[in-house]
Amino acid sequence: MAMLKVEELSVKVREREILREVSFEVGEGEIVALLGPNGSGKSTLLHAIMGRPGYEVSGRIIFNGIDITGMSASERAKLGIGFMMQIPPALKGVRLRDLIKRLSKIYGTDQDTLRRISEELRIERLLDRELHRGFSGGEMKKVELLLLAAQNPKLALLDEPDSGVDLESLPIIGKVINEIVGASDSRAREKRSAIIVTHMGKILKHVRNANRAYIILNGEVKCFGNPADLIEDIEKYGFSECLRCVRVV
Numbered sequence: 001m002a003m004l005k006v007e008e009l010s011v012k013v014r015e016r017e018i019l020r021e022v023s024f025e026v027g028e029g030e031i032v033a034l035l036g037p038n039g040s041g042k043s044t045l046l047h048a049i050m051g052r053p054g055y056e057v058s059g060r061i062i063f064n065g066i067d068i069t070g071m072s073a074s075e076r077a078k079l080g081i082g083f084m085m086q087i088p089p090a091l092k093g094v095r096l097r098d099l100i101k102r103l104s105k106i107y108g109t110d111q112d113t114l115r116r117i118s119e120e121l122r123i124e125r126l127l128d129r130e131l132h133r134g135f136s137g138g139e140m141k142k143v144e145l146l147l148l149a150a151q152n153p154k155l156a157l158l159d160e161p162d163s164g165v166d167l168e169s170l171p172i173i174g175k176v177i178n179e180i181v182g183a184s185d186s187r188a189r190e191k192r193s194a195i196i197v198t199h200m201g202k203i204l205k206h207v208r209n210a211n212r213a214y215i216i217l218n219g220e221v222k223c224f225g226n227p228a229d230l231i232e233d234i235e236k237y238g239f240s241e242c243l244r245c246v247r248v249v
């Protein structure tokens with residue numbers, strides 16, 4: 001069964017149409033990759049799924065059988081959608097440790113698990129700093145991942161978790177994503193899912209069940225296929241070749 005169904009979703013921001021009739025699905029337990037050139041609409045799609053205010057939206061977003069198109073971001077978060085942003089805002093006066101504690105209380109996340117994840121990500125030294133203030137690019141990614149884990153999401157939206165991350169950290173980020181999605185535990189009864197926006201696809205080598213990627217060009221989903229095959233094709237022929245793809249959506 002599909003956990004997420006996006007049906008003919010169009011998004012306008014300040015009169016400009018950024019996404020046009022986008023349709024795609026994410027199955028239970030599946031990690032779907034989103035590929036596409038800069039400015040093609042990948043982040044806008046994730047923001048629209050999360051319910052960012054200020055977007056003029058038409059079409060439908062169905063999450064676990066519920067039409068969430070008109071819901072606020074906090075209602076969607078309560079239903080189990082979590083977002084790791086590409087460029088998160090810094091929050092003055094908000095200590096990371098306090099925010100993690102608050103989120104774990106709201107979402108019922110196990111504190112020991114979060115402690116272990118922060119050790120794995122090697123970001124314990126950041127816990128007493130203000131959120132994202134002066135953090136390096138890689139530190140921001142790792143902290144966002146910890147915050148995502150604290151939300152204990154059924155559907156995780158990850159915007160470029162592999163950009164700005166050093167080579168040694170990449171497998172660790174992949175491992176934590178697997179933990180969040182539950183892919184490291186084959187006995188997990190509740191199947192969790194994720195959408196990962198990535199340019200180079202490096203992170204896909206470290207996560208399980210990432211068998212499908214969609215390509216977004218100029219605000220439209222053009223084709224889908226095996227992530228490794230698509231990335232190889234894009235490297236060889238460029239995105240425009242996707243228009244000739246037989247796996248047209």
Ligand SMILES: Nc1ncnc2c1ncn2[C@@H]1O[C@H](COP(=O)(O)OP(=O)(O)OP(=O)(O)O)[C@@H](O)[C@H]1O
Pocket residue numbers: 013014018036037038039040041042043044045086
């Ligand atoms: N709030 C906004 N106001 C005006 N234009 C916007 C806004 N949000 C997004 N856009 C525009 O929409 C287009 C798509 O942006 P988006 O961030 O979704 O692209 P992307 O595919 O994630 O790009 P990248 O790979 O560079 O991160 C861009 O041209 C961007 O400038």
